[in-house]
Amino acid sequence: MALLSDPDRAAAAAELMQLLSLDREPCDALKAEIRAFIDATDTWQDQNAASYNSALPVGPRTKMTAAQKSRGFEVVSKKRYQKGA
């Protein structure tokens, strides 16, 4: 998958700010810094997608679609966040 488009990155930044606002979770980052975080995270995921895929066991690696693996990545990230990782 290619990098997210600029509008998609903007939407992701907006979504992250909304989630933080809903939880009233203090965050010192400015809007531009939130956007830079999104950009860097998208770039890192794009650059490391092959490496991540190689780290998966052969079963899920071959049986899950790329979209399903992204969704699984999100689930694990969210759980780690909830557990305070």
Next chain:
Amino acid sequence: MASGNTMARFSMLQALAPASGGATPDERNGHRVRDFDAAADEICFFEDNLPSTYGGGGVTIDTYWMASTATSGDIKVGAAYEENDPNNVDLDADSFGTESTATGTANATCGKVWKVTLTITHANMGSPAAGDPFRLRIKRVASDGADTMSGDAELHNVHVKET
């Protein structure tokens, strides 16, 4: 009316939202607030009558804000006045005067209120007469580069004084 005298005070119980692009009602430790998004301009309205003692000096509007999450950064606030004088203005269309803007900086504690003050001249109010109905629009100009604060800005109350 003397400069600095109160003309209107609005809590968020009195805030009105447009059909779209409106700040959303919320509650914070029992305080009613309106949440203004960080990624798109949002507005809310307030309605009242100008006091019978209004002297034509224009208005100074103190807006009181909290940050949902931020502990730094600026918000850009806009205020515009719509004169709703009887037998003259068609309320089926907006007729706000020129918007005034100002920026304010978030408190280092996101639950602490800070003030952003704006002024609107008598002319930009539409040169209203004392007693005339009016509508006030408050906006967070999140799309402006000067608005750097991340997360929602929560409007707590509004104090309108004669300038």
